[in-house]
Amino acid sequence: MQSDVPGPARRVVRGVARLLAAAGxxxxxxxxxxxxxxxxxxxxxxxxxxxFRIEAAVAALAALLVLVWRRAPADAFAWLVAAGGLALLLIYRYIDVGKLGPVPNMYEPVWFSDKKITVVAQAVTIVTAGFLLLTRTRRAPRGAPPQ
Structure with a gap:
């Protein structure tokens, strides 16, 4: 018979991953x-x-959700925010996309410390939120007999 409650070590590892995702x-x-x-x-x-202000607000919301809500949708949202931010950062670093409708040309072909730190933070979040999504346990519905 398998327990529905994860072991203490599993909870600690997932808690650390949650903190790292929120920190990123x-x-x-x-x-x-x-x-x-x-x-x-x-x-x-x-x-x-x-x-940039919208990205800041969305990232802050994702950090809060990944810490407080602790459900798959929050983990997926955190992963999507970080992956989308990293993808756009790399695209606008290496490709001169030009102006896209209401979005200005954000091509900036240089690396500077804040950009490097952001890449690392987003990568940490992608890995840790991905870990949280991939290591979720399914719980039996209430009242279901143990298997």
Missing amino acids: LGVDAYIHAHLADQYDAVAASISQGTL
């Missing part, structure tokens, strides 16, 4: 919020600074 998202949120005013001049219909 927190760093992502802080850096985007900190840099936003420097990118307000890069604008089409919407400025890059505004997009």
